[in-house]
Amino acid sequence: MAKSAESPAGQPRRDARATRQRLLEAAADLFAERGYEAATVRDIAGRAGVNQALLFRYFGSKNALLTEVMAHSGQEQLRNTPPEQLFDVALRGILDNSGKDPHDRSLAVYLRSIGSHDEAADVVQALGEEYADTLATLSRADDAALRADLAMAWLLGIGLMRVVVAKEPLASADPDEVCTLVRSMLGRLLDGLPAQGGDEG
Amino acid sequence: MAKSAESPAGQPRRDARATRQRLLEAAADLFAERGYEAATVRDIAGRAGVNQALLFRYFGSKNALLTEVMAHSGQEQLRNTPPEQLFDVALRGILDNSGKDPHDRSLAVYLRSIGSHDEAADVVQALGEEYADTLATLSRADDAALRADLAMAWLLGIGLMRVVVAKEPLASADPDEVCTLVRSMLGRLLDGLPAQGGDEG
DNA sequence: CCCTTGTGTAAGCACCTGCTTACAAATGAC
DNA sequence: GTCATTTGTAAGCAGGTGCTTACACAAGGG
Numbered sequence: 001m002a003k004s005a006e007s008p009a010g011q012p013r014r015d016a017r018a019t020r021q022r023l024l025e026a027a028a029d030l031f032a033e034r035g036y037e038a039a040t041v042r043d044i045a046g047r048a049g050v051n052q053a054l055l056f057r058y059f060g061s062k063n064a065l066l067t068e069v070m071a072h073s074g075q076e077q078l079r080n081t082p083p084e085q086l087f088d089v090a091l092r093g094i095l096d097n098s099g100k101d102p103h104d105r106s107l108a109v110y111l112r113s114i115g116s117h118d119e120a121a122d123v124v125q126a127l128g129e130e131y132a133d134t135l136a137t138l139s140r141a142d143d144a145a146l147r148a149d150l151a152m153a154w155l156l157g158i159g160l161m162r163v164v165v166a167k168e169p170l171a172s173a174d175p176d177e178v179c180t181l182v183r184s185m186l187g188r189l190l191d192g193l194p195a196q197g198g199d200e201g
Numbered sequence: 202m203a204k205s206a207e208s209p210a211g212q213p214r215r216d217a218r219a220t221r222q223r224l225l226e227a228a229a230d231l232f233a234e235r236g237y238e239a240a241t242v243r244d245i246a247g248r249a250g251v252n253q254a255l256l257f258r259y260f261g262s263k264n265a266l267l268t269e270v271m272a273h274s275g276q277e278q279l280r281n282t283p284p285e286q287l288f289d290v291a292l293r294g295i296l297d298n299s300g301k302d303p304h305d306r307s308l309a310v311y312l313r314s315i316g317s318h319d320e321a322a323d324v325v326q327a328l329g330e331e332y333a334d335t336l337a338t339l340s341r342a343d344d345a346a347l348r349a350d351l352a353m354a355w356l357l358g359i360g361l362m363r364v365v366v367a368k369e370p371l372a373s374a375d376p377d378e379v380c381t382l383v384r385s386m387l388g389r390l391l392d393g394l395p396a397q398g399g400d401e402g
Numbered sequence: 403c404c405c406t407t408g409t410g411t412a413a414g415c416a417c418c419t420g421c422t423t424a425c426a427a428a429t430g431a432c
Numbered sequence: 433g434t435c436a437t438t439t440g441t442a443a444g445c446a447g448g449t450g451c452t453t454a455c456a457c458a459a460g461g462g
Contacts (some may be wrong), residue, residue: 006235014409014458037238041450051411056451114365128368136391143378149362149371150355157358161350164315167329177344181351186385213426215439252441257421258428 016164020058022048028069032105036110036120066113067120073106074127083134084194087151090131091182093161095175108163111156128152138192147189162173212238221259229333233306236313237267268315271324273309279328284335286381289350291332292383295360296376300396309364312357339393346391355383 026047030039041062045052059065081089094107108123136148161167170178187193227248231240242263246253253276260266281292295308311325337349362368373380
């Protein structure tokens with residue numbers, strides 16, 4: 001009522017902010033589903049319901065769009081999760097999202113777009129560093145950084161096999177079961193992880 | 202002297218078999234370095250030193266070339282390695298090859314080409330199944346298949362971080378150290394693995 | 403009304419992709 | 433030498449890519 005130009009449904013008929021946001025979400029969807037290279041700017045603009053020229057007006061290039069998607073989707077989880085819960089949250093994010101709606105698509109984008117990008121590689125790399133650094137605080141061993149990398153490698157590998165390869169039985173396995181198995185292994189790797197379920201002898 | 206047509210250096214100047222082989226190796230190199238999509242047929246033919254039309258004469262399509270590369274490079278290791286050594290050999294293959302000459306490029310090709318292809322996905326998928334099936338024979342647990350998938354996920358993840366992401370410190374870590382850490386974890390996951398070095402307990 | 407500004411579109415450009423066709427040179431049997 | 437076959441190349445095709453340009457419509461001020 002207060003704004004100057006609105007459609008009968010309540011949204012303004014021409015809203016740059018909303019259009020930009022729709023492009024951002026369409027890009028996150030398609031990068032996660034198909035990977036960076038396979039998701040074309042025409043597809044992204046089409047899913048957002050606008051002309052592809054707008055994509056370049058708002059983001060400059062496809063690569064800059066990926067950069068913004070990665071920065072936006074990944075760092076939020078990282079900042080809002082205490083270190084000792086990060087591994088669980090990330091693992092649960094992988095396990096719960098694999099078949100269902102991808103409300104957290106950052107890992108899928110990461111996995112499917114690894115090695116594809118040029119400038120955006122910096123953002124991706126930095127994100128990975130932050131995750132690993134956070135995990136490394138969970139070990140008091142001398143090689144804490146290496147142990148954190150190995151833990152992250154397992155996360156990535158599990159995500160790869162579930163999201164990208166869809167390897168059975170892992171792809172359809174019960175998240176609780178997988179989580180229990182992985183946690184019982186990793187308790188030995190990162191001693192700062194809070195124990196929760198243990199079948200370890 | 203005995204053959205009918207040789208150059209002064211000893212090789213025949215026109216040898217279909219040798220040319221085919223050079224194409225195959227060039228393809229393995231480039232698929233491993235850049236992934237399936239990013240490695241163009243012109244690049245492959247260029248590295249092999251021949252015209253790209255020959256690639257299509259000998260292999261029919263780029264996809265068929267990938268299929269032949271995957272089948273040739275991956276299954277050899279699989280067939281010639283006893284199950285209880287497979288994990289070690291694969292892990293060592295990742296760790297030793299990451300920076301040096303890629304004499305075994307099957308995992309790199311696998312990693313970089315996952316999710317890219319169409320028909321050739323079958324070959325890649327089948328190879329993964331065989332690896333996992335072999336690993337599953339190493340556990341007597343009910344969920345042996347799941348445990349094998351998790352072990353393979355770790356292999357893939359480590360490969361991903363070393364070969365593709367080049368994440369430090371893992372990328373430059375001492376292979377022995379990594380191997381020891383991973384083995385000490387996985388001894389709990391796959392009880393059929395022969396113990397070798399253990400900092401466990 | 404005109405005119406500027408922001409938001410959107412249609413068409414096209416230059417380039418790259420996998421793949422094909424038309425043709426040249428080497429080979430080997432006669 | 434003659435000539436078919438094998439091995440190689442140069443040029444091009446249709447289609448797709450990221451990106452740009454030229455233009456249309458809406459909004460608001462003079």
